[in-house]
Amino acid sequence: MRSVEAMTRVLLGCALVAALGGCATVSKPAEAPPKTASAVTAPAPAETVTITATAPISAQTQAQFDRALQAQRAGRSDEAEKQLRALAQAHPELGGVHANLGLIHRQAGRTAEAVAALELAVQASPTQARFHNELGIAYRANGQFAKAREAYEHALALDANFADAMLNLGILFDLYLGDGAKALELYDRYLVLAPNGDAAVTKWAADLRLRKPAPVTALSTQVAKSGKEEAQ
16 A cells, blocks of 8 residues: 555645745746655755746845745755745735745644645735645645645636646545545546656556445445534
């Protein structure tokens, strides 16, 4: 059985969010780290996604943000966090500042703080699909699977071809929500968007096609009914 770590293509990604404000044009997307446990504990140097902010930003603010990103790329997380916190206090309207704070928190294992920061990011920049995807990752890490699903689906509503969000949602359905059919659908859609293919996801999809559905029993039906009643 594949592990959670092995299925973590984007779930603990280390790419920086180089967006200060809202979404405009996007450059080459950041590559996700390898799906290995070692990549989670020692991520590779991050790339950035360059997005032009929709609101005017002073040269001083942009320079401060750039210095924070440089520190973050170099692994100087404490320095980057200090600079980003100062920016967040002075400019709470800049979603990219909150998003990068969320990444720092998440990589340090502070999942609740990551959720809080990324919620501020999507509030500041609600049309930025990348921020919703990162929020979904934080929700998943914090055990909030229903909210993770909503965040990924929101990202895909903003960008129907957002491959990372599609893969993350597929993994969520596969490992955490127990819906293999939906996971398979999302893996297949993701593979269509993967320009160079993805051997691991191809294997996961093949495994799901071979997986037999669990038998329906009176006990499982009663458990499902009970769970539904509790949810109401």
